[in-house]
Amino acid sequence: MAGDKAQGAEHMAPLVYDELRRLAGAFMRRERPGQTIQPTALVHEAYLRLAGAGTPWHDERHFVGIAARSMRQILVERARARGAQKRWAALDRVTLSAALAVASDPESMLPSIDEALTRLEAIDPQQARIVELRYFVGLSIEEAAASLGISPATLKRRFALARAWLFRELSADGR
Amino acid sequence: MTADQWIRVRELFERALDAAPANPRAWLELQAADADVRLEVASLIDHHTQAGAFLEEPIAERAPELLAEDEALKAGATVGHYKITREIGRGAMGRVYLADDVNLGRSVALKALAPHFTRDPSYRERLRREARAAAGMTHPGICTVHALEEFDGQLFIVSELVEGHTLRDEIGKGPPPDVDAIARTARDLAEALAAAHAGGIAHRDFKPENVMRDRSGRLKILDFGLAYAPDTRVLPGGALATMPGVLVGTPAYMAPEQLNGERADARADVFAYGVVVYEYACGTHPFNASTPLGLVARVLESDAPPIADRVHHMPANVATVIDRCLRKSAADRFGSATEIVAALQAGDVAVSRRLPTAIGTWWEVHQAALMVLYLGAATLAWSIKETVPGPLTLWAFVALGIGAAAGATARAHLLFTAAFNLPRLKDEYMRVRRTLISVDLLIAAALALDGLWIAPVHPLWGVLTVGLGAGVALASLLMEPATAAATFQR
Numbered sequence A: 001m002a003g004d005k006a007q008g009a010e011h012m013a014p015l016v017y018d019e020l021r022r023l024a025g026a027f028m029r030r031e032r033p034g035q036t037i038q039p040t041a042l043v044h045e046a047y048l049r050l051a052g053a054g055t056p057w058h059d060e061r062h063f064v065g066i067a068a069r070s071m072r073q074i075l076v077e078r079a080r081a082r083g084a085q086k087r088w089a090a091l092d093r094v095t096l097s098a099a100l101a102v103a104s105d106p107e108s109m110l111p112s113i114d115e116a117l118t119r120l121e122a123i124d125p126q127q128a129r130i131v132e133l134r135y136f137v138g139l140s141i142e143e144a145a146a147s148l149g150i151s152p153a154t155l156k157r158r159f160a161l162a163r164a165w166l167f168r169e170l171s172a173d174g175r
Numbered sequence B: 001m002t003a004d005q006w007i008r009v010r011e012l013f014e015r016a017l018d019a020a021p022a023n024p025r026a027w028l029e030l031q032a033a034d035a036d037v038r039l040e041v042a043s044l045i046d047h048h049t050q051a052g053a054f055l056e057e058p059i060a061e062r063a064p065e066l067l068a069e070d071e072a073l074k075a076g077a078t079v080g081h082y083k084i085t086r087e088i089g090r091g092a093m094g095r096v097y098l099a100d101d102v103n104l105g106r107s108v109a110l111k112a113l114a115p116h117f118t119r120d121p122s123y124r125e126r127l128r129r130e131a132r133a134a135a136g137m138t139h140p141g142i143c144t145v146h147a148l149e150e151f152d153g154q155l156f157i158v159s160e161l162v163e164g165h166t167l168r169d170e171i172g173k174g175p176p177p178d179v180d181a182i183a184r185t186a187r188d189l190a191e192a193l194a195a196a197h198a199g200g201i202a203h204r205d206f207k208p209e210n211v212m213r214d215r216s217g218r219l220k221i222l223d224f225g226l227a228y229a230p231d232t233r234v235l236p237g238g239a240l241a242t243m244p245g246v247l248v249g250t251p252a253y254m255a256p257e258q259l260n261g262e263r264a265d266a267r268a269d270v271f272a273y274g275v276v277v278y279e280y281a282c283g284t285h286p287f288n289a290s291t292p293l294g295l296v297a298r299v300l301e302s303d304a305p306p307i308a309d310r311v312h313h314m315p316a317n318v319a320t321v322i323d324r325c326l327r328k329s330a331a332d333r334f335g336s337a338t339e340i341v342a343a344l345q346a347g348d349v350a351v352s353r354r355l356p357t358a359i360g361t362w363w364e365v366h367q368a369a370l371m372v373l374y375l376g377a378a379t380l381a382w383s384i385k386e387t388v389p390g391p392l393t394l395w396a397f398v399a400l401g402i403g404a405a406a407g408a409t410a411r412a413h414l415l416f417t418a419a420f421n422l423p424r425l426k427d428e429y430m431r432v433r434r435t436l437i438s439v440d441l442l443i444a445a446a447l448a449l450d451g452l453w454i455a456p457v458h459p460l461w462g463v464l465t466v467g468l469g470a471g472v473a474l475a476s477l478l479m480e481p482a483t484a485a486a487t488f489q490r
Helices: A002-010 A013-030 A039-052 A060-081 A084-090 A093-101 A106-123 A125-137 A141-148 A152-171 B003-019 B024-029 B035-050 B064-068 B121-135 B179-198 B266-282 B292-301 B316-325 B337-346 B358-387 B391-420 B422-454 B459-488
Strands: B082-091 B094-101 B106-113 B145-151 B154-160 B164-166 B211-214 B219-221 B232-234 B240-242
Touching (some): A060 A084, A084 A106, A093 A152, A106 A152, A125 A141, A125 A152, A152 B003, A152 B035, B003 B024, B003 B035, B082 B106, B179 B219, B179 B337, B266 B337, B422 B459
Antiparallel strands (some): B145 B154, B164 B211, B211 B219, B232 B240
16 A cells, blocks of 8 residues: 555656755745755755645655655756766866865766766665765755664665765776 | 675675774675675775765755756746747846747747846845836837836846847858948947937946847847846855945956946946947957956956057948047046947047147147257258268268158157047057157257357357257157146046
8 A cells, every 4th residue: 555655656756856946946036145055945845835735645754755866856957957067077087086085066076976876776776865865965864864764873884885886986987 | 796796795895884994805804705795895995985075965065056056947838927938048147038928919038037136135126127217218229128027036027029130140250341331330339329328227238149130130239227236146156245336247348447346337338339349340359368357458458459450441430439439448438329329420520530628739739849840950950060061060960850850750640640530649649759759869969969069169059059959858858748648648
């Protein structure tokens, strides 16, 4: 029964995606200069709106998973639109690892992270979920752990693994 | 790697993190695992230790502008009673769409102002005021503003749809414009700007991108009065900066005073008008440089080459107008486009035919007087040579003759420039200034020598000749710098 509901909710992903984009735009027009948008706040507000509208989420945890995925999609699309790949390709190999390790110009590496994450997802889907929650939405270790139903200690170790794996992918020759 | 192997890699990696061994490779050797798994874990631990800050901070912390990025409206979307057909342009102020006004059944241009420009309430208020003023302008050379609309907190400017191409698309492409095209473009743009200036509205971001040529060939100026920046704005990276009076716009078309952060008025439009017509006529920016920064430096520091030097078929009155529009000091330019229209109509720009003041007349008399003095000095040297023949008097005469010819030519050139090409006068004067001083000192020295030589024979002649020499030297060193400074400071 819960599985059916979850299936139904997956079909609502485009709705979540649109709602998050709309909320981000509304935030930009509403707020004073200097305030930055927190993705966590956007996800929370989207949940309140969509849950209030009677869409079939069986809980907020499940919703957050779908929203995190949309957030990844939105951020990567915008980085692409802003020419991230070009800047990424302009980095030479010597400076590449250093640029990654100090996380300089993180925007430029988003499309590459996205592609590597898709490869990691094929090996271990939970790894991709963890990166979405921590990196793309910005949930704390505890929040992310609760959302996935695992202990914070486990989440911390698994995020470390995902980080090491992605770092190796991105600093490798293949780009 | 199999799924089974991956699970063992994950387990071993996690155990290694917990154990935190001093030598991971030695530690791994002791673990029960197959070689592939051990190798993979060793590699991952390696990268784990190198990864530094990688993915440590959420992306939104590091790149907040990504979420703040404004998104395009899609075809078919509706904004109030406007239905988006497609995006037709994108600029610093936001995106422009071709849209249908469903209520009135007409096509319009809908400009969505980017949120980061319109969040500041005082700027929104100013924008409303400007839009109201712009909506009051009806001139065939100005794109009509229909309305300023607000939907869901976002501001939209609804204006007449102009189909065609921008002046930018014409510059430097195809055959260079002929005399008629230059004269017509100069006149049409000046008339449209003048209509706005007469209503007290300055454009403030006049550039080829803001001028459209519609299907019938008529020029229309877009985006009047929009180029205010909010007093505070968010810089990339989220930092808040306060920059009073800073303009959004294109530095390449900003007048020196705008670049210096001063408030711009109609005379900044006059400068931009000069740049645009100049660029249209010859295909090159008057302050062209290899980098944007170099161009700005030239706008502030250097004079543009006179347009007539670059475009030989340039109508003389347009050339004079353009050169005056490009003056560094706003006070030296036309007060508004209305004066440009008048100057173009006068045909020969009578207003600037003569030096403006009494000091100008004095300066002209000074030039003429020196030419007469040169002639007198040469004649005097001739008489002295005839009276007291000898190598010294001969050479003094030769030196005087050469000096008088050179000096008279240079001064005649200045008088000619003052009469027929006034805007160039200062440049021409700077060009010949050194020559003039050298010539004057040469003449003064020759006269002094002659005078001293002849004094024992004709004391009166000697005193007069030496006195004449001293007069020429003093006129050159004392009087001329003063009269020139007074004449050219305007």
